[in-house]
Amino acid sequence: MGLLYSEPYQVPFYETDVNHNMKLPQLLSLALQVSGRHSLKLGVSDEAIFEQYGLVWVITDYHLDIIRLPRYAEKIRIETEAISYNRLFCYRNFYIYGEDGDKIMTIFSVFVLMDFETRKVHPVVEDIVSVYESEKIKKAIRGPRYKALENASDTLYHVRYFDLDMNGHVNNSKYLEWMFEVVDFDFLKGHVPKTIDLKYVKEIHYGSDIVSRVETFDKTTKHEITADGAVHAQAIIEWQEKE
Amino acid sequence: MGLLYSEPYQVPFYETDVNHNMKLPQLLSLALQVSGRHSLKLGVSDEAIFEQYGLVWVITDYHLDIIRLPRYAEKIRIETEAISYNRLFCYRNFYIYGEDGDKIMTIFSVFVLMDFETRKVHPVVEDIVSVYESEKIKKAIRGPRYKALENASDTLYHVRYFDLDMNGHVNNSKYLEWMFEVVDFDFLKGHVPKTIDLKYVKEIHYGSDIVSRVETFDKTTKHEITADGAVHAQAIIEWQEKE
Numbered sequence: 001m002g003l004l005y006s007e008p009y010q011v012p013f014y015e016t017d018v019n020h021n022m023k024l025p026q027l028l029s030l031a032l033q034v035s036g037r038h039s040l041k042l043g044v045s046d047e048a049i050f051e052q053y054g055l056v057w058v059i060t061d062y063h064l065d066i067i068r069l070p071r072y073a074e075k076i077r078i079e080t081e082a083i084s085y086n087r088l089f090c091y092r093n094f095y096i097y098g099e100d101g102d103k104i105m106t107i108f109s110v111f112v113l114m115d116f117e118t119r120k121v122h123p124v125v126e127d128i129v130s131v132y133e134s135e136k137i138k139k140a141i142r143g144p145r146y147k148a149l150e151n152a153s154d155t156l157y158h159v160r161y162f163d164l165d166m167n168g169h170v171n172n173s174k175y176l177e178w179m180f181e182v183v184d185f186d187f188l189k190g191h192v193p194k195t196i197d198l199k200y201v202k203e204i205h206y207g208s209d210i211v212s213r214v215e216t217f218d219k220t221t222k223h224e225i226t227a228d229g230a231v232h233a234q235a236i237i238e239w240q241e242k243e
Numbered sequence: 244m245g246l247l248y249s250e251p252y253q254v255p256f257y258e259t260d261v262n263h264n265m266k267l268p269q270l271l272s273l274a275l276q277v278s279g280r281h282s283l284k285l286g287v288s289d290e291a292i293f294e295q296y297g298l299v300w301v302i303t304d305y306h307l308d309i310i311r312l313p314r315y316a317e318k319i320r321i322e323t324e325a326i327s328y329n330r331l332f333c334y335r336n337f338y339i340y341g342e343d344g345d346k347i348m349t350i351f352s353v354f355v356l357m358d359f360e361t362r363k364v365h366p367v368v369e370d371i372v373s374v375y376e377s378e379k380i381k382k383a384i385r386g387p388r389y390k391a392l393e394n395a396s397d398t399l400y401h402v403r404y405f406d407l408d409m410n411g412h413v414n415n416s417k418y419l420e421w422m423f424e425v426v427d428f429d430f431l432k433g434h435v436p437k438t439i440d441l442k443y444v445k446e447i448h449y450g451s452d453i454v455s456r457v458e459t460f461d462k463t464t465k466h467e468i469t470a471d472g473a474v475h476a477q478a479i480i481e482w483q484e485k486e
Contacts, residue, residue, distance in 0.1 A: 018409065020409055161423055161428060165261075166315060181403050181404055185404060
């Protein structure tokens with residue numbers, strides 16, 4: 001187990017969906033921000049590792065367990081710890097606590113260090129990760145096997161100016177938006193995710209036409225985001241009826 | 244002049260655009276949130292006036308003067324005051340201060356109270372606005388005259404699930420996104436807005452197909468957001484080269 005770091009947050013109106021819950025893409029962005037401040041506090045900020053090593057952190061996988069989502073105006077707490085790492089991957093958990101103090105979500109995430117110039121994964125640097133006091137492990141923690149979708153329905157999206165972040169790539173949180181967007185609106189109004197597995201495969205750039213593909217099996221949806229015929233992200237979402 | 248209220252804010256990565264500036268739609272959402280907390284502090288929160296009067300605040304107009312936009316990771320301060328009001332309209336300013344303490348933006352905004360049930364504008368209620376200590380005036384402060392666009396180029400957008408807020412209406416900040424989106428990408432990479440006039444005319448609901456219309460005159464763009472042939476928002480943006 002690594003050092004714990006946490007921050008309070010109150011869910012604003014403009015991050016609230018029609019179900020009066022916090023929009024999940026916003027919550028993932030916020031969690032990433034909190035991990036950034038965790039790193040800053042420990043002296044290994046994004047800027048520092050970029051300047052010293054030319055490396056940037058990239059998220060490759062998420063697994064979310066959701067009891068319930070944060071609600072409008074709720075005062076939540078986001079706690080995070082870098083739990084373990086191996087030669088290539090770093091594993092970090094986020095725990096979301098509701099205003100009543102109960103743990104309402106766990107977000108497991110996989111990070112890699114990427115060489116900014118070559119865009120290739122770089123082996124974990126001990127001097128960067130040692131400060132988190134996380135455990136070094138031999139094994140890789142495997143996510144689910146994502147099978148190629150065979151009978152998906154396809155919806156075309158264009159990458160927009162405000163989808164891009166500072167690096168000119170589509171912001172991570174947009175992929176989940178495109179995935180939700182192709183689920184039936186009335187279903188979305190009656191359900192919230194229970195578990196989400198999400199895998200980022202390739203970056204997406206401005207000008208790309210992307211296809212959001214979905215297959216629906218009762219309370220499970222399977223997703224692919226493709227561009228030019230290649231898969232850029234995959235997800236499996238299990239849904240539960242909203243409270 | 245009304246009572247001043249201010250809050251600090253640090254611009255996160257996921258609210259930063261390709262120019263390393265804060266995304267303007269996010270800044271407008273944030274400003275609205277700050278004014279909400281101003282009201283809360285004075286005992287006239289959104290919830291309180293909804294419960295007591297069945298009224299909600301709605302923004303009808305913006306005028307922005309921009310020296311520069313907040314930058315990535317910059318620690319800014321957002322100051323606001325309810326400056327004046329007349330029988331129907333309330334006028335509020337937001338001042339954005341950069342990390343160096345200089346005023347970098349002024350956002351003038353026009354609010355009305357809307358009856359939540361009838362969706363009609365309600366005359367200003369003295370008991371609600373008196374706490375802001377703003378000046379009562381007779382005259383209405385007029386924005387620019389927005390002429391109908393005649394040679395606009397049109398781009399179709401679909402309203403998305405995450406575009407909606409808690410009330411099931413398209414969030415105010417989305418309109419500006421649709422307006423920016425139809426401006427040439429290379430132009431956006433080299434320019435930032437200098438002034439923006441923005442007028443909200445009608446609400447937009449889920450399922451609507453909207454058209455973002457634009458006419459370009461050198462360093463000025465004129466915009467309309469239409470749905471089913473009716474104008475829902477209008478804007479005039481004057482651009483300046485980025486620093």
